[in-house]
Each structure stands twice: as C-alpha cells, then as structure tokens.
Amino acid sequence: MATSAHTDTYGENTLMTFTTKTISALAITGITLSALVGCASQSTAAACLSLGADLAPLQAELAETTAASTSDTDKLADMMSKVAKSYSEAAGKVSNEEVRAAANGLTTAMEDLAQVYRDADGEFMNIDSEKIGTVTEGMTEDLTALSDLCGADFMQ
Numbered sequence: 232m233a234t235s236a237h238t239d240t241y242g243e244n245t246l247m248t249f250t251t252k253t254i255s256a257l258a259i260t261g262i263t264l265s266a267l268v269g270c271a272s273q274s275t276a277a278a279c280l281s282l283g284a285d286l287a288p289l290q291a292e293l294a295e296t297t298a299a300s301t302s303d304t305d306k307l308a309d310m311m312s313k314v315a316k317s318y319s320e321a322a323g324k325v326s327n328e329e330v331r332a333a334a335n336g337l338t339t340a341m342e343d344l345a346q347v348y349r350d351a352d353g354e355f356m357n358i359d360s361e362k363i364g365t366v367t368e369g370m371t372e373d374l375t376a377l378s379d380l381c382g383a384d385f386m387q
Contacts, residue, residue: 274327275327275329275381278326278327278331279380279381279382281324281325282322282324282325282330282334282381283381285321285324286317286318286321293314304348304352304353304354304355305349305352305353307345307348308345308346308349309345311342311344311345311348312345314341315338315339318338319334319338321334330380333373333376333380334377336372336373336377337370337373337374337376337377339373340369340370340373343369343370344363344367347359347362347366350362
C-alpha cells in the first residue's frame, strides 16, 4: 500500500470517521427534511418538504450500504455519486431558488468528494489530504446552508 506525506494528518481512521459522519449527516438531512413542517416561510417549508420526501427512500439504502462502502474508496465514490444524483434529482423538483441552490451546492460537494475518493484508486492512504480538506470544508458549508433554510436542528 502506498503511503503519503499526508497520512499523519488524514490517516485512514480519520477519513473513515469523516465519511461515516458525512453519510450519517446526509441520512439525517433527508429524514429531517421529510418530517419538517416549520421553516421560515411557506414556500421554503414546501421546498424543504419536497426535498425531504424525494430523499426519504435513499435513507434505507444508505444505512444498508454504509458499512460495506467504508472499506474501499472506489465503493465510497460510487455511493457518494449515487447520493449526489439523488440530491440533484430532488433539487430539480424544487421551485424555491434558495433551497434549490443549497441542495445543488451540496450535490456539487458530494460529486467533488466522490472524485477525491475515485482519485485514491481504492486506497485510503492515497487520498490527497489537501483536496479532501477543501472538499469537506465546502460540504460543511453547504450542509449548514441547507440547515439554515430548512431548520437548525436537522443535523442533530
């Protein structure tokens, strides 16, 4: 297995923990959005409910595949691409510009994360720590933007 100068900062356990937390956050996002009723305005509330309803079926699948996918970066890339596609399709059905933009931002971040995993050729030790740091920072910002629109408690 190839090693990298970045291994000390972003070792396999750290990346697997981040990945598990990210997938959990995405699952919680979908579940909470599907149950959400109290957003700032009706149009935002309707958009959040629509997004959540479209993402709800993805939650069971994520729960089933998370454990198997964390052993190999290629599997993680495939899973993140699938989640990104689901978010993109759900966002395409939302007419509220703010919610759609937040969901699309998250979609882009997930696609970027999938590419970082793909570039690692199946090995956690090959992940570019600078790229994953940038991508995960952006993903956190996108999750926060969606949370701000659709309810501050959805990440808990």
